[in-house]
Amino acid sequence: MEFELNETQEMIRNTARQFAERTLAPAAAELDREHRFPRAALAEAAELGLLGINVPAEYGGVEAGAVAYSLAVTELARACAATTVALCVSNMVAEVVTAFGNSDQRSEHVEKLCSGDYVVGGFALSEAGAGSDPGGMATRARKTDKGWVIDGSKLWITSGTDAGLFVVWARTSDAPGTKGVSCFLVPGDAPGLTAGKPEEKLGQRGSPTTALEFSGVEVGDEALLGELERGFPIAMMALDGGRVGIASLALGVGLAASEFANRYATERKQFGRPIASFQALQWYMADSATELSAARLLALRAAWLKEQGKPFTREASMAKLFASERAFTACNRALQMLGGYGYTADFPIERYLRDVRVTMIYEGTSEIQRLVIGRDVVRQFGS
Ligand code: CAA
Numbered sequence: 001m002e003f004e005l006n007e008t009q010e011m012i013r014n015t016a017r018q019f020a021e022r023t024l025a026p027a028a029a030e031l032d033r034e035h036r037f038p039r040a041a042l043a044e045a046a047e048l049g050l051l052g053i054n055v056p057a058e059y060g061g062v063e064a065g066a067v068a069y070s071l072a073v074t075e076l077a078r079a080c081a082a083t084t085v086a087l088c089v090s091n092m093v094a095e096v097v098t099a100f101g102n103s104d105q106r107s108e109h110v111e112k113l114c115s116g117d118y119v120v121g122g123f124a125l126s127e128a129g130a131g132s133d134p135g136g137m138a139t140r141a142r143k144t145d146k147g148w149v150i151d152g153s154k155l156w157i158t159s160g161t162d163a164g165l166f167v168v169w170a171r172t173s174d175a176p177g178t179k180g181v182s183c184f185l186v187p188g189d190a191p192g193l194t195a196g197k198p199e200e201k202l203g204q205r206g207s208p209t210t211a212l213e214f215s216g217v218e219v220g221d222e223a224l225l226g227e228l229e230r231g232f233p234i235a236m237m238a239l240d241g242g243r244v245g246i247a248s249l250a251l252g253v254g255l256a257a258s259e260f261a262n263r264y265a266t267e268r269k270q271f272g273r274p275i276a277s278f279q280a281l282q283w284y285m286a287d288s289a290t291e292l293s294a295a296r297l298l299a300l301r302a303a304w305l306k307e308q309g310k311p312f313t314r315e316a317s318m319a320k321l322f323a324s325e326r327a328f329t330a331c332n333r334a335l336q337m338l339g340g341y342g343y344t345a346d347f348p349i350e351r352y353l354r355d356v357r358v359t360m361i362y363e364g365t366s367e368i369q370r371l372v373i374g375r376d377v378v379r380q381f382g383s
Contacts (some may be wrong), residue, residue, distance in 0.1 A: 006296055010067045015048055016072035024079035031206030032081055032351055035198065035220040037162050039085040039119065045087055046116025050076070054057065055094050060111035066241070070248040070303040074296070077252025078259075081355035082206030084252070085362075086120050088245040090156045091169050093121025096238040097185065100226040106128075118164025122188070123242075124154040124171050124212055125235050131156070134235060134367050135178035147220035148172075148184065153213050156362070160195040160210030164188045167238075169231050176228035183231035184223045186282070192217040203354030206276060240316045241306060242363045247299040247319035250359035251292060255329030258288045261334035264308055275337070278283060282338055288330040296324035314376040321369035324359035331356045 005013065020038040023041050031038055045051055053060025053069040061336050064072075069091065074083040094113040098106055112118045130136040140154025157166075166186045173180035186193060196211035226234050263284055265276035275281050305312035331353040335342035342349040361365045 002199070003052065005067075007025075009071055012053060012064045013047075013071040013075055014060070015220060016050060016075035019048055019050070019361070020076050020079035023077060024083055027256040028080040028206075029348065029351065032079065032203075032355075033206075033345075035204075035205045035305070037208055038080070039084070039162065041080075041083050042090075043116045044119055044206075045076075045113065047115075050087060050088050051116060051120070052094050052114030053091055053127075053256050055091075055110060055114055056100055056344075058267070059098055059106055060114035061094065061098075066303040066307040067300060068219065070244055073248035074247050074249075074252040074255070074299075077249040077338075078256040080206070081205040081249060081253050084249050085204055085207050085246075085296050086159045088242065088249060089123050090118075090120035090163075092238055092242045092245065093165065094122055094177040095241060096167055096234065097225065099237070100183070100234050101185075103186065104222060104227065112275050113165065118188070119162050120159045120164070121167040122156050122157055122159050122197045123326070124165030124166045124186075126154060128155050132365060135181070135232065136363075137169060137171060137181065139168070139170040141172050141184060142180060143172070144218075145202075147218065148223060150184065150186065150217040150219065151216045153211055156199075157195070157210055157212050158207055158362075160212055161198060161208045162188075166193075166212070167225065169235055170214075172229055175229065180229055180234040181231040181235075182228050183225040183234045184219055184232075185225055186214075186217060186219055188221065190217050200234060203351070204272075205355055206217045213342070222335070239363055240313050243320040243369070244306060244312075244317040246296065246359050246363045247302070247316070247323035250327040250356055251295050251299060252260075252357040253352050253359070254292050254295070254323075254330035256287070257327075257331040257334035257349055257356075260291060260347070260349060260352075261337040263287075264341075265337055283339060284333045288333055291326040292330055295319070295326050298322050314363065314373055317364070317369040317372040320359075320363065321373070323367050324356070325366060327356050328360060 049062035052061030057063045141148045141150045166184045168184045172182040192215045194213045198208035302315040302319040335349045
């Protein structure tokens, strides 16, 4: 077993860290306050190769692998979770088109995703009545002579207002549940496609989350991604990788909060000595350090399995479940360590706490992760 990073992984992690410190961290509080989409920062991320981290070089990616991706996401999220989630979803879209697209689709779209020509990619699966159960979706794609016409509405779409390309799931037959679902590539400026007003959210406010309305959106036959009516497994496979990204993101926010609070505790004095010298605070610090280290190992193990082409569905869900819940606890402890100061917007901890909360919800709730893990455990024991 090897715990050392290779040269490429080290390089991507350092690139992400420097970009995060230089560009993301100074703007994060303002983005949050003003609910502003970080368009310029994402363009810079594209220039650095961070929109195609695990995408082959022949399609414009940097081909650094899934472990490097996890490391980079953690660094970025230490500075700004809102920018990082837009970047994660875009990487997920670039990977899904690379994995399931034909050669024309790859050449047409993947380079534009990696280069930032599409700004970012969007992932349009969920609907008002189909969140944890996307097989209940109602959006339809109807076959015509020229291609397909899509009608319906999606909800909770990251970068809904700004994405230049969406991967969209729609029913193409009356087959029930997950069976009659196909997957399409739809340009963000397609006539008939409109994004709703960004939701007012608790956190990650620089990342616009919107509804998408598809009203007679026409796409050609070439928009179908993968096989007809085999779209659902594409969504599931994409989400396996996506969950490693969200685990890595949650970890980054938890680390940022812990590091800030640990530094504060060594400087803040009460009863004539630094509060870090009290056992109560040391136990908070010890628990967060231990839990976040475990979260990091789970995320990297899932990423490594993915990189090796081995099954990693269970491990991705374990990483997301554990990292998001432990990172939330770490942020909450960090706030407690700062006391009243932590509760004000003068310090970044309240933002970290708000930002980390959604990692227990998007890309599958904690309950769904437990369901995925539990089903796999049952399968292993032969029932
Ligand atoms: N890999 C490959 N295929 C998979 C798979 C996986 N991990 N999981 C399921 N499948 C396949 C199954 O093999 C099955 O294939 P067949 O049609 O060949 O039989 C098909 O998909 C249906 O599988 P299930 O019967 O297991 O499906 P289900 O209805 O029971 O649902 C679920 C399973 C795990 C609960 C799934 O619905 C799920 O993950 N729900 C959560 C959805 C989610 O995470 N949404 C996030 C939205 S995106 C987002 O948040 C992005 C963002 O913007 C931040």
